Amino acid sequence: MKRISFKASVIGAALVATVGVLSAQDKPVIATVVKISGIPWFNRMDVGVKEFAASNPTLVASQSGPATADAAQQLKIIDDLVARKVSALAVVPMDPAVIEGVLKRAMDRGIVVVTHEADNQKNTNANIEAFDNAAYGTALNEKLANCMGKQGKWTSFVGSLGSRTHLQWVDAGAANAKSYPGMTLVDAKNESFDDANKTYEKAKEILRKHPDIRGFQSSAGNDVLGIGRAIEEAGLQGKVCLVGTGLPNPSAKLLDSGAITAIGFWDPKDAGIAMNTVAKMLLEKKALTDGINLGVKGYEKVSVTKGPGTGLLLVGNAMVIADKVTYKNYLF
Incomplete structure (x- = not known):
């Protein structure tokens, strides 16, 4: 009998619980998948996803990700979400090349795909960058x-x-x-x-x-x-x-x-809201036009051009550089 490690079983159980909750909904589901769960950057993004969910009660929005920086673990999570037939994926890829296949499968099944930090992603409806x-x-x-x-x-x-x-x-x-x-x-x-x-x-x-x-x-x-x-x-x-x-x-x-x-x-909270906003627009068959205002700071006038695949590349203006003198202006 093959032994399953405690860590693997806990991760598996948590994932099943997460996707189980998502798939049990009658509402459209947007599933955000980040590079790593539990670190400050993506904890902050989760604040944005939850804020988006609270502002859009006709949808279900949730965030998950692997426990470590492992592209294979992220692939597994996305694969399971595709199997659960979520309505849309909002993904921050650890390695864009690793997930091209599963994202193509998602799109072939009618799942909307939005990515972030991956302007070379071919299998996506839209990739959004915070800046150039x-x-x-x-x-x-x-x-x-x-x-x-x-x-x-x-x-x-x-x-x-x-x-x-x-x-x-x-x-x-x-x-x-x-x-x-x-x-x-x-x-x-x-x-x-x-x-x-x-x-x-x-x-x-x-x-x-x-x-x-x-x-x-x-x-x-x-x-x-x-x-x-x-x-x-x-x-x-x-x-x-x-x-x-x-x-x-x-x-x-x-x-x-x-x-x-x-x-x-750039504020990960705002990026999380921007990704989910784009996913919602695509689910509603709304056009993403050059100069579009996503209603999020840094994404009020977004450049929209053709991406490397069949999707679109969106670029905002959310860059911040701060030093010892100025960082306190940006505390969350």
Whole structure:
């Protein structure tokens, strides 16, 4: 008899309970699936999904995701939701390529698909980005370059090598840094899997390997927490610069200490509402036209163009860059 681990059985039971509740509804169901459950970034997105649900009582809206940054686990969750015949999926892919097949199957069955942070996703009705990703990566790196005095070694972190937006951000950062001959990129694209402890250990390793390193540019929401902790423990605040994606509340202490130089972000709550709003519009057969106002901050005038597949690419203007002085303006 095959043994099933306690962890696997608990995850399976939780998933069955979630999709069971969703499939038991008579109302249309929009199921949001995130990269990882239980971390600050996606906890904040869940606030938006719940707010959307409360404002739209004719629909059922809920959020789920894997316990770890694992594209295969996310695929399983989406697969089960497709089998339960939800009305729409709103997905933040861990790795867009991994879920192309299941999203195609969903669309073939008449399920509306909306994605976020995946402008290369082919099997989607609409992918929505908070902003132009190259512009965001450039803005992060420009902040880093100014902190570094445009001199010295720097490195970059991504949640995974399959995370589309993370690669866009660090690639744009690397392109920007070429404008400053004194900046040298070393050990690029370290994978963190959005785990602050793993990021902390990797950052300590890099600090040992490159004792003269001057900067870090990071991508996943927990990266600044792990790298900032390593910088602070080494007493390198003000000597090593750190600019990356992160939320104001979790980053506050490290911003105050100087271990984090600046954070970039968009409000995941608003992104959750925007995704579900688009899914609702598509369920209602409403057109998504260029310049559309989704009724969410940062998404009041959304660019709408053709995506890489048969769907549409929507781009908002929700970018925020905040430092020690300004981050308190954005506390949630």
